[in-house]
Amino acid sequence: MKSVIAENLVKTYRKGEVKALDGLSLDVEEGTVLSVLGPNGAGKTTTVRILATLLSPDSGHATVGGIDVVKHPDKVREIIGLSGQYAAVDETLTGWDNLVMFGQLYHLGKKASIARADELLERFSLTDSAKRPIKTYSGGMRRRLDLAAAIIVKPKILFLDEPTTGLDPRGRQEMWGVIKELVEGGVTLLLTTQYLEEADHLADEIVVIDHGKVIARGTSDVLKKDVGGERLEVIVEANQLKLASEIITRISGTAAHVDEGMRSVSAPVKNGTKSLMDALREFDDAKLHPLDIGLKRPSLDDVFLALTGHAAEETK
Amino acid sequence: MNAITDALVITKRQLLQLTRVPEVLIFSTIQPVMFVLLFRFVFGGSISTGQPGGYVQLLMPGIFVQTVAFTLAATASGLAEDMGKGLIDRFRSLPISRSAVVVGRTLGDSLLNIVVLTVMGIAGYAVGWRPTGGLLNTALAFLFLLAFGYALSWTGIFAGLAARDARVVQNISFLITFPLTFLSNAFAPTTGMPRVLQYFAEWNPVSTMVAACRELFGLKNQFGATAGSFPSEHPLITSVFYMLLIMAIFVPLSVRKYANKSK
Numbered sequence: 001m002k003s004v005i006a007e008n009l010v011k012t013y014r015k016g017e018v019k020a021l022d023g024l025s026l027d028v029e030e031g032t033v034l035s036v037l038g039p040n041g042a043g044k045t046t047t048v049r050i051l052a053t054l055l056s057p058d059s060g061h062a063t064v065g066g067i068d069v070v071k072h073p074d075k076v077r078e079i080i081g082l083s084g085q086y087a088a089v090d091e092t093l094t095g096w097d098n099l100v101m102f103g104q105l106y107h108l109g110k111k112a113s114i115a116r117a118d119e120l121l122e123r124f125s126l127t128d129s130a131k132r133p134i135k136t137y138s139g140g141m142r143r144r145l146d147l148a149a150a151i152i153v154k155p156k157i158l159f160l161d162e163p164t165t166g167l168d169p170r171g172r173q174e175m176w177g178v179i180k181e182l183v184e185g186g187v188t189l190l191l192t193t194q195y196l197e198e199a200d201h202l203a204d205e206i207v208v209i210d211h212g213k214v215i216a217r218g219t220s221d222v223l224k225k226d227v228g229g230e231r232l233e234v235i236v237e238a239n240q241l242k243l244a245s246e247i248i249t250r251i252s253g254t255a256a257h258v259d260e261g262m263r264s265v266s267a268p269v270k271n272g273t274k275s276l277m278d279a280l281r282e283f284d285d286a287k288l289h290p291l292d293i294g295l296k297r298p299s300l301d302d303v304f305l306a307l308t309g310h311a312a313e314e315t316k
Numbered sequence: 317m318n319a320i321t322d323a324l325v326i327t328k329r330q331l332l333q334l335t336r337v338p339e340v341l342i343f344s345t346i347q348p349v350m351f352v353l354l355f356r357f358v359f360g361g362s363i364s365t366g367q368p369g370g371y372v373q374l375l376m377p378g379i380f381v382q383t384v385a386f387t388l389a390a391t392a393s394g395l396a397e398d399m400g401k402g403l404i405d406r407f408r409s410l411p412i413s414r415s416a417v418v419v420g421r422t423l424g425d426s427l428l429n430i431v432v433l434t435v436m437g438i439a440g441y442a443v444g445w446r447p448t449g450g451l452l453n454t455a456l457a458f459l460f461l462l463a464f465g466y467a468l469s470w471t472g473i474f475a476g477l478a479a480r481d482a483r484v485v486q487n488i489s490f491l492i493t494f495p496l497t498f499l500s501n502a503f504a505p506t507t508g509m510p511r512v513l514q515y516f517a518e519w520n521p522v523s524t525m526v527a528a529c530r531e532l533f534g535l536k537n538q539f540g541a542t543a544g545s546f547p548s549e550h551p552l553i554t555s556v557f558y559m560l561l562i563m564a565i566f567v568p569l570s571v572r573k574y575a576n577k578s579k
Contacts, residue, residue, distance in 0.1 A: 052409050077411040088402035092333045104325045105410050107318065133336060149406070 003157050003188040004028040004051060009060035011046050011212075020046040021057070022212035028157075028190050028205075033183055035203030036192040037304075043212040044192035045085060048161045051190065052082045065157055081150035081158045085165060088146060089134055095121060095145045096130040099152065106153045113152075120148040124178060140171025144178060151182065158182065160191045164198060176201060196301050210308050223303045232275050233266035234283075235292040241265060244290070247282045251275050266296070319413035326407075326420025330394075331427065344390070345432050348383040349439045355379065355503060356443045363504060369446055376436075376445045377457075377529035378502030381522055383436065384429055384465030385497055388472040389489035391425045395476030396485045404574075414575045418477075422469045429465045433458060448534030457532035460555065464525050467559040470566040477573040502526050507540035514541035518548065521558040527551035 103113025252267035479485035
């Protein structure tokens with residue numbers, strides 16, 4: 001069963017001048033996590049806004065939980081939770097105030113809203129700050145509260161638009177923990193991110209989008225395989241780059257890639273461990289002692305570079 | 317039914333905000349009280365009114381109307397701020413009625429007006445204002461003031477939804493409400509204005525409101541260019557007509573703008 005289906009979504013802004021979505025299609029299997037990965041301006045937020053009924057597509061078709069988002073937005077809103085790029089809560093109110101208010105807007109009734117607010121604050125480790133205005137929260141706490149507001153009525157389908165953008169590493173780890181817990185609870189999740197590591201970490205499947213279109217799709221492993229197999233990489237002192245490059249090229253059979261800034265030399269290899277041992281032997285013979293040497297599977301950064309010709313962080 | 321309870325949750329949120337940031341309430345009351353005192357003691361001595369009780373009798377209805385007219389700016393900037401913070405998007409993603417958020421805010425702003433008008437009335441009384449139209453008429457006048465503020469806050473809703481930035485919309489609102497309240501009979505008789513301005517000033521909804529309140533507070537109105545015309549004879553009915561007109565235009569426009577999903 002597909003929980004989310006988007007077909008050929010097109011959305012232009014400013015009377016067609018800016019094409020945010022250019023025939024984007026994707027789907028999410030029930031109970032799984034799909035990560036929509038792309039740089040700024042690729043169309044991630046527009047996709048989420050259409051699926052969450054905040055925006056109408058110019059053309060194309062989308063269903064969430066089997067319900068058409070354009071024809072029956074009210075019904076869609078009852079089964080989704082949305083947490084956007086910016087924490088959309090009332091900053092002058094306390095965390096508790098906010099959750100009770102949203103609970104009431106979901107028609108839980110006052111008692112149930114209060115009980116649910118307490119429960120969520122506890123679960124997201126916010127009980128101590130429950131009665132403080134959100135203004136005083138850290139970035140990570142705000143995001144957690146925003147996520148809590150999105151899951152008040154235990155939605156079956158959750159949209160998270162760049163849930164960790166702007167968070168420090170610790171905030172990101174905490175957010176990931178919370179998200180993983182939700183997924184284990186059976187929620188279907190569509191998550192956008194510009195962090196390749198995040199997609200790799202959280203998603204069952206990844207779609208890579210660029211300029212409003214899906215340019216690749218698959219599991220993290222499949223995408224990596226598409227880009228090529230393992231690479232042998234060695235880090236050496238600056239004055240040893242040339243010698244190292246010669247050795248690696250000989251072992252790989254293809255010209256080694258030299259990154260002078262990182263002082264790294266790398267090349268694709270077929271039988272990984274044997275190549276690694278050969279390389280170690282040759283380096284030892286040449287009295288060259290690398291700072292680091294190893295086999296590397298391509299990162300999702302490499303995937304993006306290979307698919308689009310530009311790095312993922314690049315903004316249009 | 318849900319539409320009403322949803323709107324009330326939004327209104328409650330606004331009241332909660334006032335308890336969390338009491339400065340807002342304090343300053344929105346201090347400002348009109350300051351106006352009362354300034355006008356009463358700065359101009360009060362030099363404007364001869366021909367009314368028993370002096371300038372303050374004419375002034376208070378004018379300041380009441382000006383204060384509720386400024387609700388527009390508060391509504392507009394409050395909503396623009398919620399838009400900017402993404403809060404409106406969150407509300408839009410909830411299964412609530414499309415009118416709840418905007419109705420809730422206009423109600424909240426009206427509740428704030430009740431507090432502000434009460435404090436102003438007390439301040440006015442302290443400096444010599446004495447309504448003589450009877451209790452019922454006085455109460456009616458305050459009801460009309462609240463209704464006028466409510467109608468105007470719908471123009472604020474529209475402006476807030478159309479704006480990109482809370483500060484800009486606040487400035488624009490003042491650019492509209494300031495001339496509108498001063499090009500009227502609120503602070504000085506229109507009879508001293510150039511004749512063309514008299515027409516504008518006397519048809520101005522602010523003037524008809526002020527004139528209506530003055531009548532309800534037991535004062536006699538003075539009209540210049542439009543003396544004998546319908547608004548001068550029936551300022552109350554004209555004001556009600558203006559309120560209904562404003563709401564007939566801006567309620568549907570605002571609700572549509574709120575639900576608009578093209579952007």
